[in-house]
Amino acid sequence: xxxxxxGILTIIAFLFGFLSAIIKxxxxxxxEKYYRDTVVKTVTKPAYLPEAIVEIPNEIIVDxxxxxxxxxxxxxxxxxxxxxxxxxxVILIFGQYSDEERKAFLIEKAFASSVExxxxxxxxxxxxxxxxxxxxVHESEEIEEEVRTIVRKYFENSKYRxxxxxxxxxxxxxxxxxxxxxxxxxxxxxxxxxxxREKEKSLLQTNALIPEMEKWKSLFMNLVNSMCSEKCAVxxxxxxxxxxxxxxxxxxLARGAHLIISARGPYIETMLRVIQVCWLxxxxxxAQSCERDDVxxxxxxxxxxxxxxxxVIFSKLKF
Amino acid sequence: MWPIMLIxxxxxxxxxxxxxxxxxxxxxxxxxxxxTDREKTLEEHRIHLDETTKCSICGxxxxxxxxxxxxxxKGDHVFICSKSxxxxxxxxxxxxxxxxEEKARE
Numbered sequence: 001x002x003x004x005x006x007g008i009l010t011i012i013a014f015l016f017g018f019l020s021a022i023i024k025x026x027x028x029x030x031x032e033k034y035y036r037d038t039v040v041k042t043v044t045k046p047a048y049l050p051e052a053i054v055e056i057p058n059e060i061i062v063d064x065x066x067x068x069x070x071x072x073x074x075x076x077x078x079x080x081x082x083x084x085x086x087x088x089x090v091i092l093i094f095g096q097y098s099d100e101e102r103k104a105f106l107i108e109k110a111f112a113s114s115v116e117x118x119x120x121x122x123x124x125x126x127x128x129x130x131x132x133x134x135x136x137v138h139e140s141e142e143i144e145e146e147v148r149t150i151v152r153k154y155f156e157n158s159k160y161r162x163x164x165x166x167x168x169x170x171x172x173x174x175x176x177x178x179x180x181x182x183x184x185x186x187x188x189x190x191x192x193x194x195x196x197r198e199k200e201k202s203l204l205q206t207n208a209l210i211p212e213m214e215k216w217k218s219l220f221m222n223l224v225n226s227m228c229s230e231k232c233a234v235x236x237x238x239x240x241x242x243x244x245x246x247x248x249x250x251x252x253l254a255r256g257a258h259l260i261i262s263a264r265g266p267y268i269e270t271m272l273r274v275i276q277v278c279w280l281x282x283x284x285x286x287a288q289s290c291e292r293d294d295v296x297x298x299x300x301x302x303x304x305x306x307x308x309x310x311x312v313i314f315s316k317l318k319f
Numbered sequence: 320m321w322p323i324m325l326i327x328x329x330x331x332x333x334x335x336x337x338x339x340x341x342x343x344x345x346x347x348x349x350x351x352x353x354x355t356d357r358e359k360t361l362e363e364h365r366i367h368l369d370e371t372t373k374c375s376i377c378g379x380x381x382x383x384x385x386x387x388x389x390x391x392x393k394g395d396h397v398f399i400c401s402k403s404x405x406x407x408x409x410x411x412x413x414x415x416x417x418x419x420e421e422k423a424r425e
Contacts, residue, residue, distance in 0.1 A: 057347055057412055064351040077348070085344045089391035091411050092360060094352050095401065102351060109412050116410040122376070126407045154407075 022072050023079075027099060028062040029072070035060050035106050042140045043110040056110045061087065100146040107143075107151065108133045115193065119200050119217045124224060127160035131168070163228040167192065176227060177234045178248045187227060191234055191260060195311050196220055198297025219293060223258055223313065231256030237263035237271040245274040253290065259314040264299050265307040275312060290314040347412050357383055364389075366396060374400035376409055 023029065036059045043056060061080070063073045077087045097105060111132040117125065134155035137148045155161065166172045167188040174180050176187060199216055226232040233252035237245060252259040263271035292314055299309040352360045361368070366389060372381045375397045379385075387401035390411050399409045 055413060057345060059346055060412070061346055061348045062351070063348070065356070073348070080346050085346045087346050087348050090348045090350050090364070091391065092350050092352055092364070092389040093411075094354065094357055094360075094386050094388065096354055097351055108407060109410075112408060113410045113413040116408070116413075122404055122408055126404050129407055 031062045103147045104150040127158035130155040130158045131164040199295045226257045232258040235261045237267045261312045268310045376405040
């Protein structure tokens with residue numbers, strides 16, 4: 001009896017060990033581990049994107065038809081399903097990718113999923129993905145030199161390379177922001193991406209039609225271009241007296257083509273009051289010469305509470 | 320004692336299963352296909368390319384020569400051509416999650 005039990009346990013242990021070895025064997029397993037341990041860990045660091053924008057799967061299954069792949073893939077799918085995960089049908093990627101190119105591809109795909117937006121131009125979106133991937137690999141010690149070289153090459157050839165470097169610079173943000181807050185963050189992650197993301201969410205919720213999506217896309221791209229050329233000012237509303245903000249608002253409008261006013265939580269009321277004062281003043285700069293667009297949303301940054309956020313964009317009609 | 324423990328265990332199991340069903344994590348399954356295996360792979364997955372097959376990013380016609388990626392979505396397929404811009408900006412990891420979120424909003 002005992003021999004039977006020991007024999008069965010040995011067979012089960014052998015099978016388990018064999019199947020476990022199959023699952024962990026090969027380039028596919030290395031790529032999956034790379035995605036899980038390196039890509040997800042580095043892409044979801046708060047330095048790259050606000051928390052609200054990052055949503056990528058924690059793991060993937062890879063199959064490149066090497067030895068044992070069909071058995072490996074079958075086992076991984078069954079295991080995932082037993083653990084309550086859903087494995088959709090296979091995504092096919094065609095092309096001659098080396099191992100390093102596959103790793104660079106996965107890093108870029110992680111950022112593509114995070115920043116995918118219908119409200120940004122394709123050229124800008126492509127450059128943004130290349131830039132975020134480049135920034136990620138540049139600062140990470142875990143990523144190999146060959147992968148960094150590939151990602152750097154993609155970034156160096158992007159159209160909005162210089163614009164993105166400026167928008168992601170804290171020093172540049174001090175030139176554009178009329179009243180820099182105590183915690184300085186770059187305009188890309190502090191203003192542009194959260195605004196685009198929240199507007200897209202609200203347009204999808206209201207089933208907005210294509211013309212409206214295109215209108216917002218055009219506005220955001222105009223904002224990006226005018227911000228890069230320092231023709232856009234940003235004003236953050238906080239604890240100062242209303243009249244100070246009224247002065248800053250008028251100075252901001254005089255500066256260039258656009259003014260973005262941003263307020264969070266209890267300061268939204270202050271912002272609306274300040275805008276109302278400017279709107280009603282004579283001669284009314286806002287009423288006569290500017291178009292107003294509003295974006296509402298949630299502010300989600302690490303180490304900060306989730307709060308409501310309101311951005312008001314003033315675009316000069318003739319500039 | 321035993322019936323109570325069985326009831327408690329059954330309750331915990333039921334709640335956790337319900338939670339896992341509602342909040343199912345999606346694990347993308349990615350296959351890298353060499354150029355020489357394109358036709359065989361498309362046939363294996365019963366995917367046919369014709370004049371109506373368009374790239375979902377740029378709108379260009381997708382053929383066997385310029386196919387970049389195929390993403391299964393809602394029982395159908397989304398095609399992406401091999402242009403570097405289209406391959407870069409396409410979201411292949413979370414299209415299904417996005418559709419589930421959009422459905423939840425409806």
